[in-house]
């Protein structure tokens with residue numbers, strides 16, 4: 405078994421397969437695990453509110469959340485069940501919030517509550533007067549690097565071999581196996597899993613699978629200094645927003661981040677700071693916090709989402725798990741909630757491995 409990519413998804417797959425005594429190689433082009441999309445995100449453990457019921461995103465997010473909390477407890481990965489408030493500021497947003505709750509309940513998201521403005525004021529007075537809110541008690545945050553490292557370590561303890569600085573440059577399917585050519589030599593594997601994140605479409609093209617294009621969609625973050633916020637605070641998502649709307653995320657070190665926004669970019673590898681959105685971030689932060697709250701924003705950095713939906717396309721794009729040819733399974737479009745879903749995606753990959761052995 406060869407896994408292309410040692411992000412949180414590739415490492416979760418390796419940890420799962422190795423725990424069931426499957427020999428696997430993880431081939432990673434960078435110097436260590438978790439330096440791709442995994443290294444630049446919000447670190448939020450999601451509850452699966454936003455995706456159509458029965459979609460792969462909804463089901464792997466909900467299952468993945470459960471598995472992730474259990475993994476963190478078992479392996480000593482830092483995390484916190486902060487809970488999350490999604491707040492409406494107008495009647496129109498309240499209606500959208502009600503639709504979101506109905507969708508989330510239909511998807512099987514757990515323990516969500518519609519709470520009163522008075523309750524919000526008691527829980528998080530910094531938000532000022534809200535129109536309505538949903539409380540998601542199981543949402544939380546996780547140390548993403550610690551998680552990815554623990555998955556890699558567990559995989560290696562069970563015999564997986566993680567080879568870094570090994571860029572996969574070609575895949576050659578044969579009758580009984582697939583030869584994986586890398587910058588450090590070649591290896592034959594009975595099955596190959598493509599978990600290459602932003603480059604998963606490039607890897608798919610190595611076996612002439614041309615059906616998917618990954619569109620890089622950038623999200624920037626700012627530090628927010630001033631208020632003490634212990635919970636995740638989200639706005640109602642605008643229907644045309646490719647992200648979830650700029651939100652407030654406390655981190656495990658007690659700092660508060662605001663972001664990410666969402667804009668399509670041309671390159672998958674340009675992480676240079678962009679300071680042109682400060683005014684938009686200030687406006688979005690002001691809408692989340694009450695009018696009395698003093699804050700200042702300081703640029704932090706960005707991440708890039710691997711989207712299967714382009715800037716001119718509308719509608720929902722699900723995670724794709726596609727076998728092509730039979731021995732190669734491609735994971736495409738693993739944007740948010742891919743971190744939350746990683747352990748559940750690993751379960752699905754293991755099912756596929758079992759069926760194709």
Ligand SMILES: Cc1cc2nc3c(=O)[nH]c(=O)nc-3n(C[C@H](O)[C@H](O)[C@H](O)COP(=O)(O)OP(=O)(O)OC[C@H]3O[C@@H](n4cnc5c(N)ncnc54)[C@H](O)[C@@H]3O)c2cc1C
Nearest residue numbers: 409411412413433440441442445448572601707742743744
């Ligand atoms: C701004 C932003 C915020 C997000 N927030 C959240 C969140 O709060 N909660 C959540 O659940 N999810 C979130 N996500 C999504 C989450 O980060 C991703 O779904 C997840 O990290 C994807 O992991 P991965 O292993 O698929 O990809 P990656 O981490 O990118 O791993 C792929 C690996 O493949 C390697 N690779 C690529 N090509 C090759 C090759 N040819 N040969 C060898 N190796 C190769 C890369 O170097 C990389 O290490 C967010 C994403 C972004 C961008």
